[in-house]
Structure formats: C-alpha cells, structure tokens
Amino acid sequence: MTTQTESIQALMQRLGKNAREASTAMARADSDIKNNALKALARLLRENIAALQIDNAKDLERAVANGLSAPMVDRLKLDPKTLETCAVGCEQLAAMADPIGELTAFKTQPSGIKVGQMRVPLGVFGMIYESRPNVTIEAASLAIKSGNACILRGGSEAIDSNKALATLVQQALAQSGLPQTAVQLVPTTDRAAVGELITMPAYVDVIIPRGGKGLIERVSAEAKVPVIKHLDGNCHVYVDDAADLAMAIKVCDNAKTQKYSPCNAMESLLVARSVAAEFLPKIAAVFAAKGVEMRVDDESASLLQAASRKASEVDWFEEYLAPIISIKVVDGVDAAIAHINHYSSHHTDSIITSNDAAAKKFMREVDSASVMHNASTRFADGFEYGLGAEIGISTDKFHARGPVGIEGLTSLKYVVLGNGEVRS
Numbered sequence: 001m002t003t004q005t006e007s008i009q010a011l012m013q014r015l016g017k018n019a020r021e022a023s024t025a026m027a028r029a030d031s032d033i034k035n036n037a038l039k040a041l042a043r044l045l046r047e048n049i050a051a052l053q054i055d056n057a058k059d060l061e062r063a064v065a066n067g068l069s070a071p072m073v074d075r076l077k078l079d080p081k082t083l084e085t086c087a088v089g090c091e092q093l094a095a096m097a098d099p100i101g102e103l104t105a106f107k108t109q110p111s112g113i114k115v116g117q118m119r120v121p122l123g124v125f126g127m128i129y130e131s132r133p134n135v136t137i138e139a140a141s142l143a144i145k146s147g148n149a150c151i152l153r154g155g156s157e158a159i160d161s162n163k164a165l166a167t168l169v170q171q172a173l174a175q176s177g178l179p180q181t182a183v184q185l186v187p188t189t190d191r192a193a194v195g196e197l198i199t200m201p202a203y204v205d206v207i208i209p210r211g212g213k214g215l216i217e218r219v220s221a222e223a224k225v226p227v228i229k230h231l232d233g234n235c236h237v238y239v240d241d242a243a244d245l246a247m248a249i250k251v252c253d254n255a256k257t258q259k260y261s262p263c264n265a266m267e268s269l270l271v272a273r274s275v276a277a278e279f280l281p282k283i284a285a286v287f288a289a290k291g292v293e294m295r296v297d298d299e300s301a302s303l304l305q306a307a308s309r310k311a312s313e314v315d316w317f318e319e320y321l322a323p324i325i326s327i328k329v330v331d332g333v334d335a336a337i338a339h340i341n342h343y344s345s346h347h348t349d350s351i352i353t354s355n356d357a358a359a360k361k362f363m364r365e366v367d368s369a370s371v372m373h374n375a376s377t378r379f380a381d382g383f384e385y386g387l388g389a390e391i392g393i394s395t396d397k398f399h400a401r402g403p404v405g406i407e408g409l410t411s412l413k414y415v416v417l418g419n420g421e422v423r424s
Contacts, residue, residue, distance in 0.1 A: 011188065012196035015151050016203030018181035019124045023149035026182050027121050031098040037144050037176035038094040042087040044168045045137070049083050055164040056133065063157050071261035071321050075131035078161055086137040089389040093145045099406055100147045103415060114417040119410050121147040123205040126197045127391065128153045128219060130211030133161035138382070138389040139208075140169040140183045146409040149182045151204065153197055155211065156189035163187070198223040208404070210392040213319075228404060230369070230395035232319040232345035233263025235377040238336040238362065240353035241272035245279050247374060248352040253286050255350070255376040261321050263393065264348050264380040268316065268326045270336045271300070276329045281305055284327075292323045299329040316343040333358045337365050344368060346395045348380035369395050369402035 026034075045052075056078040063073050099119045106116035127139045127150055136152055143150040154162040166185035173180050186193045198207050201224050208228045209219040216229050237255050239248045255266035271279055280303045287294055288306035295311040296304065308327075315326040316339070330336050333351070340349050350372035351362040359373040370380040380403065382390020387405030394400045400408035 008188065008190055008192045009196055012186070012193055012200065013203075015184050015186065016124075016200045019149040019151050019184060020203045022179040022182040023121070023123045025179050026144075026147045026149055027100070027123075029147060029178060031100075033176055033178060034098070034144050034147065035094040037172050037178055038090045038141055040175050041137070041141065041144075041169060041172035042090040042094075044172055045083050045087040045090070048164075048168060049080055052078055052083060052161070052164055053080075055160040058160040059133070059158050066157075068157065072131055072157070074259075074261050076133065076158055076161070078133055082134050085383065086134050086141075086389075089138065089383055090141045092383075092386075093141050093389060093406070096145070096406070098145070099410060106417070111423065112419065112421045116415050116417075117412040118415045119407075120413055122409055122411055124149045124151065124203060125391075125409065126151045126153070126200075126204045126207045126225075128194055128197065128207065128209045128211070128215065129392075130155035130215060131158060133158040133165060135210060136162050136165040136185070137169070139391055140166070141389050142391050142406060142409055143183055144173070144178070146406045148409055149179075149184075151184050151186065151197060153186040153193060159189055194219070195222065198225065198227075201225045208392050228392065228394045228396060228400050228408070230263070230345065230347060230393050233265070233321075233347045233393075234267050234317060234319045234343065234345040235264055235347055235380070236268045236270055236336075236340050236344055236349040237266050237377060238270040238330075238333070238340070238349070238351045239272060239275060239279055240333060240336075240351055240355060240358050241274040242355035242358060243272075243275060243279075243352040244354055245275065245282070248279060249283055249286060251350070251352055251374065251376050252283050255378055256287070256292060256325055257290050257323070258376070258378050260323055262378070262381075263319070263321075264377050265321070266325065266350075266377050267318060267320050268328070268343070270328055270330050270339060272332055272336075273299075273329050274332075276300070277303055280327070280329075284308070287325065290323070292325055294325055294327055296327045297329060300327045303329075319345065333362055337362060341365075341367050347393065348372065348377045350375060350377050369393065 102119045129135045169183045170180040209216045284304045284306040294308040295315045296308045346368045348370040349368045363371040382403035390403040
C-alpha cells in the first residue's frame with residue numbers, strides 16, 4: 001500500500017512538473033500554431049473513427065459486465081456522430097479569435113499613466129471527469145486554444161477510450177510544434193491519483209470536476225486549489241399563462257426526452273394554473289407514450305388522464321437523469337420564480353411565454369447560470385452556445401458561470417503604460 005501510494009505520488013508530481021513547464025510554452029504560443037494543432041486534432045479524429053470505436057467497445061463491454069446503469073453506458077459511447085461533433089468543435093475553436101494577449105479597457109489617469117487589462121491563460125488546470133470520453137477532446141481542445149496546459153483524469157470506466165483519444169491529442173500537439181506534455185492523461189485508475197491532483201497548488205492552478213455529485217462534493221471538500229464546479233442539473237421549464245401551447249409541448253418534449261442523461265435535461269415542469277387544464281393532458285400523453293414516469297402535485301394529478309404518482313418533497317430537488325419528471329401547477333410567473341430559486345440547482349431554467357415582460361422578469365430574477373425564453377434547456381452547452389467546446393458547466397458565481405469555454409480558462413491582469421511618471 002505504501003509503495004503504491006508513493007508510486008502514485010511520484011507519478012502525479014511528474015505530471016505536475018511537466019504541465020507547469022508546458023504551460024509556459026503554451027502561454028507564449030502564436031495563435032496560428034495553436035489553431036494548427038486544433039485542425040490536426042480534428043483530422044486525426046476523423047481518420048481514426050474505426051480504431052477509436054474498437055477501444056471504446058472495450059469500455060462498453062466492461063461497463064455492461066460491471067452492471068453500470070443504462071444512462072451511464074450511454075455516456076460512454078463514442079459513436080461516429082459524437083466523434084464528428086468533437087472534430088467540428090476543434091475546428092470551431094480554431095476559427096475563433098484568440099483572446100490571449102488581448103488588451104482592453106485602457107483609461108488615462110490624472111497621473112498620466114494608462115491603465116488597462118490583458119487576458120492571459122490560467123496556467124494549468126486539472127480536469128476530473130466520469131463516463132463521457134468525449135470530454136477528453138473538449139478539455140484538450142480548450143486547453144490548446146486558451147494557451148493552458150492540463151492534466152486529465154477520466155473515469156476508470158472509460159480508460160481505454162481516454163488513452164486512445166489522449167494519444168491523438170499528443171500527436172496533434174507534436175505535429176504543430178507544441179509540447180506533448182501540454183495535455184497529459186493520468187494513466188492509472190487508482191483513486192489516489194485524484195487526491196494527489198487536487199492537492200498540488202505548486203503545479204495546478206484550478207481543478208474542474210465533471211461528474212456525479214459524490215465526486216464533485218469530494219473534490220470541493222478536499223481540494224487545496226480553486227474549484228470550478230456544479231453539483232446538480234435540476235433544470236426547470238415553466239409554461240406561462242401566455243404561452244403558445246403548441247410551442248410549449250415541442251420544447252418540453254425536447255427538454256425532457258431528447259436525451260435523459262445530460263445535466264441540462266429538464267427534470268421539473270411548472271405550469272401556470274390558467275393553462276394547466278388544457279396543457280397538462282397533452283404533454284402527459286407525450287410523456288406517457290415515451291415511458292416517462294410523472295411525479296406530480298395534487299392539482300396536476302386531478303388534471304391528468306395518464307398514470308402518475310404523487311411527488312414527494314425530495315422530488316422537487318431531484319436530478320433524475322432518467323425518464324422521470326416532476327410536475328407542478330403554480331399561480332404564475334412569480335410563483336414559478338420562487339419555486340425555481342428554492343429547489344433548483346441554479347443550472348438552467350426556461351420560460352415559455354409570448355409575454356415579453358414576464359420573460360424579462362423570469363430571466364432577471366431566476367438565479368441560474370443559464371436562463372432561457374422559448375427554448376429547450378438542452379441548449380445549455382458550450383458547443384450550442386458557440387464556444388466550440390466546453391470544459392464543463394459552472395453554477396459558481398465567480399468569473400466562470402454557465403458553460404465554461406475559452407474565456408472561463410483565462411484571467412485578466414492589469415497593464416500599466418507610462419512615460420516616466422512617478423507617484424507624488
């Protein structure tokens with residue numbers, strides 16, 4: 001046990017030193033070089049679809065054998081569509097403006113000095129994630145574009161897929177003249193590696209956990225470096241009394257059933273009382289046809305023809321990640337806002353309404369990282385927001401909130417320009 005722990009410590013120290021050294025090269029890398037690496041990675045992903053699926057199949061077989069739930073197995077899949085999305089994300093990032101070195105907000109002070117800010121990389125980030133191997137590409141591509149180095153620790157259930165993807169990333173870096181150690185995958189599934197990674201402030205500037213609540217709670221409690229995180233995705237859609245009900249059915253159906261496992265899937269549906277009698281039976285028929293279990297308040301139950309069960313207090317807080325939804329009738333927009341701010345995880349919430357005043361009130365007062373008007377919560381995603389990719393979604397309130405893209409992996413430092421001025 002001691003030998004193993006020492007081995008893990010030595011491994012993580014080596015990865016940390018490598019990352020810190022690589023971060024210096026990444027911070028000064030020209031935009032064209034970083035963009036070339038991203039384009040090379042996109043090309044390599046497309047050229048290796050068949051090989052990647054062979055490695056992915058090993059993870060899928062092991063997951064099924066180990067009894068992982070269907071949503072967890074679904075998250076593991078690296079099908080051609082997923083890989084193409086990763087490749088397009090790399091190309092989208094390459095086409096975006098490089099924020100590093102950007103100078104903004106200069107003002108001349110009475111002393112004569114000019115004070116502004118420069119956008120710079122954070123340095124080294126550690127990424128700890130479960131299930132989805134495509135996160136390896138999202139994290140790596142964002143690290144490259146933002147001029148950071150990163151240490152990636154994927155879940156044991158995706159180890160073969162992650163190793164194959166990380167190899168392609170390092171090939172792309174090498175082909176473009178960037179240090180391969182700018183993106184490193186922790187090669188062991190030993191959980192002690194996580195404990196080391198989150199307690200290395202000499203080498204790691206920020207930790208980003210992306211996975212289940214247990215993982216994120218552990219990282220938040222034990223980390224000795226800042227953490228960018230969200231714990232749950234209890235997302236709501238509120239159907240207002242001024243909603244276009246045909247639109248509401250389409251949006252609610254998509255928000256819940258397009259995919260059950262993501263953190264931006266709708267988990268709770270709130271419906272204004274004045275439209276509940278007309279709307280609820282229609283949306284309930286859609287959910288029933290797709291096998292979605294409905295957990296409802298008493299008023300909703302009295303309006304539904306489809307089978308349902310009574311919601312408990314716990315249901316209003318729940319992130320199901322499954323074909324289950326909680327449904328409640330509310331007085332109107334104020335009651336919906338109050339319910340969301342009390343029960344939600346501050347991730348993503350949407351209002352369906354043709355009343356612009358109600359929409360503005362909802363978007364201003366709902367305390368969540370993403371608020372939407374007449375759109376599915378499933379859009380709360382870095383790729384869909386045009387960020388190229390996302391490192392995760394933050395429900396924190398400091399500089400990174402919502403889908404975290406390039407700017408979320410940067411910081412600002414002050415720049416002062418003078419002409420010999422001295423302070424009197």
